[in-house]
Amino acid sequence: MLEPAIHEAVRKELVAAIGGSKVLWMKSDLLPYTKDTYRIRFEDEYKYFPDFVVLPESTSEVQSVVKIASSKKIPLIPKGGGSNRTGMLVPVYGGIVVDTIRMNRVIEVDVANLHVTVQTGITLKELEDRLAEHRLWLTQEQGSLRVATVGGSISTSGFSRRNNKYGTIADRVMSLEVVLADGSILRTGPKVLYTSTGYRLHQLFIGSEGTLGVITEATLRVEPIPEAREVVLSFYSDFWTAMAAAQRLMASGIGYSGAEAYEASDMDELGAPKGLKALLYVILDGTKGEVEAQADSVKKFVAGTGGILGAHDVAMSFLTRYVEQWCGARALTGFEDVITCYVPMEHMREFYDKLWNDIGPRHGIEPLSGEKFSLDAGRYKMAGGRYWLPKGEQAWEKYQKVLREIAGLATRLGGSVQSCHGIGIQHRDNLDLEYSEVALETMRRIKDTFDPQNIMNPGKKLPARK
Numbered sequence: 074m075l076e077p078a079i080h081e082a083v084r085k086e087l088v089a090a091i092g093g094s095k096v097l098w099m100k101s102d103l104l105p106y107t108k109d110t111y112r113i114r115f116e117d118e119y120k121y122f123p124d125f126v127v128l129p130e131s132t133s134e135v136q137s138v139v140k141i142a143s144s145k146k147i148p149l150i151p152k153g154g155g156s157n158r159t160g161m162l163v164p165v166y167g168g169i170v171v172d173t174i175r176m177n178r179v180i181e182v183d184v185a186n187l188h189v190t191v192q193t194g195i196t197l198k199e200l201e202d203r204l205a206e207h208r209l210w211l212t213q214e215q216g217s218l219r220v221a222t223v224g225g226s227i228s229t230s231g232f233s234r235r236n237n238k239y240g241t242i243a244d245r246v247m248s249l250e251v252v253l254a255d256g257s258i259l260r261t262g263p264k265v266l267y268t269s270t271g272y273r274l275h276q277l278f279i280g281s282e283g284t285l286g287v288i289t290e291a292t293l294r295v296e297p298i299p300e301a302r303e304v305v306l307s308f309y310s311d312f313w314t315a316m317a318a319a320q321r322l323m324a325s326g327i328g329y330s331g332a333e334a335y336e337a338s339d340m341d342e343l344g345a346p347k348g349l350k351a352l353l354y355v356i357l358d359g360t361k362g363e364v365e366a367q368a369d370s371v372k373k374f375v376a377g378t379g380g381i382l383g384a385h386d387v388a389m390s391f392l393t394r395y396v397e398q399w400c401g402a403r404a405l406t407g408f409e410d411v412i413t414c415y416v417p418m419e420h421m422r423e424f425y426d427k428l429w430n431d432i433g434p435r436h437g438i439e440p441l442s443g444e445k446f447s448l449d450a451g452r453y454k455m456a457g458g459r460y461w462l463p464k465g466e467q468a469w470e471k472y473q474k475v476l477r478e479i480a481g482l483a484t485r486l487g488g489s490v491q492s493c494h495g496i497g498i499q500h501r502d503n504l505d506l507e508y509s510e511v512a513l514e515t516m517r518r519i520k521d522t523f524d525p526q527n528i529m530n531p532g533k534k535l536p537a538r539k
């Protein structure tokens with residue numbers, strides 16, 4: 074926390090710059106900003122308070138705040154919906170949280186050129202609702218879509234389950250407006266999707282976790298809302314059979330929007346015949362004719378891979394369940410964690426075998442029922458599983474060991490520590506397993522260029538220099 078005299082001086086400056094109603098400093102107001110959905114070490118709960126929270130409404134207000142912070146080397150933590158899972162928002166060095174909640178305007182919908190420009194505090198759901206008025210959509214279907222913001226999704230390189238056809242937010246960003254750490258305003262390039270001029274500066278901000286600047290505006294590519302949508306749900310005896318089917322689907326050439334195979338605990342509810350343990354769902358969209366033809370192909374494919382088709386109405390409600398439920402409360406309990414590694418397909422079985430038959434039992438971690446295995450069968454082939462966090466006195470140390478072992482396993486098999494939940498503080502010190510020191514140092518130098526005083530979300534994303 075800042076010294077009382079400096080704190081008071083900064084408070085006055087912030088209030089003069091953006092108005093008293095947009096600055097919080099009472100401890101009770103700061104409490105919700107001490108953590109996010111990451112389970113912080115128990116003894117550190119409520120230890121890290123920010124000095125201030127600001128609620129700007131415009132780029133120029135963000136700029137004023139950043140200039141004040143920069144002049145006094147005060148850390149700045151940009152915040153979206155607060156739904157990240159890796160401690161990206163924990164104010165480990167105090168400072169000013171820039172909560173973008175009031176920066177939720179749609180600035181321009183360009184129907185002819187298929188793009189939208191927004192302030193980045195708008196949630197993905199609000200944006201989809203606004204785009205629907207123009208028969209357009211963003212396609213970024215995250216499970217956290219009701220809470221996650223455009224800025225948060227860009228800054229975590231958010232995963233969308235429709236990635237097979239549309240990619241993710243990383244493929245949607247055309248241009249960004251960013252308030253840099255010295256208060257200058259960067260426009261990363263023209264509002265075009267394809268150009269061969271300049272360096273692709275906007276790419277640097279995708280997955281940057283608030284460490285390079287505050288993204289205030291984003292221009293994103295959008296798509297026409299498809300005429301028809303469909304889901305084909307099928308059941309398999311176990312995850313490995315479903316996974317083999319998913320692998321064949323990926324190589325089949327059938328056009329689909331997204332697909333996932335996983336071991337499920339609610340198979341009865343979904344109408345699966347007794348004894349079957351895993352499912353594969355395939356999402357389709359396009360014109361009515363296209364979707365009918367694709368659905369036909371997928372159904373034939375299911376029959377040919379030993380699957381049993383689920384009922385159509387169950388399949389369709391399944392489609393909405395994923396995004397209509399916000400399970401934030403569950404994430405906030407801090408009893409469980411989720412793995413979202415990338416592991417090459419040929420090593421998937423070995424990965425899960427070591428995870429659940431070696432690492433898990435050795436450290437006393439157990440998978441959540443029905444969430445032991447999953448595979449995104451789209452472009453990204455992300456593997457995942459949920460587990461209960463270890464309990465007991467040594468829980469924290471155990472947890473760190475588990476994380477490092479899982480990271481070691483995924484990287485040894487040629488994969489990546491995290492597919493979609495970013496690094497934050499959770500995985501920061503395991504990045505040496507994935508990147509060489511030269512690569513890490515190159516990243517640190519990029520950070521130095523954008524933020525020489527290291528005030529942008531310090532202590533996150535990159536391991537410290539040795």
Ligand SMILES: Cc1cc2nc3c(=O)[nH]c(=O)nc-3n(C[C@H](O)[C@H](O)[C@H](O)COP(=O)(O)OP(=O)(O)OC[C@H]3O[C@@H](n4cnc5c(N)ncnc54)[C@H](O)[C@@H]3O)c2cc1C
Pocket residue numbers: 109110150151152153154155156157158161162173193194214215216217220221222223224225226227228229230231232233281282283284286287288289399400401404493494530
């Ligand atoms: C139940 C549940 C389901 C989830 N499902 C998915 C899923 O399907 N796909 C997926 O990818 N993730 C998922 N997540 C994780 C999380 O929702 C995403 O990481 C999300 O993109 C974070 O967005 P946010 O607005 O909540 O960001 P926050 O948590 O507020 O911030 C995340 C990071 O972005 C930075 N940031 C935020 N806004 C800005 C800005 N304007 N400028 C600069 N930096 C900024 C912050 O500093 C921080 O480092 C899920 C989480 C939960 C709890």
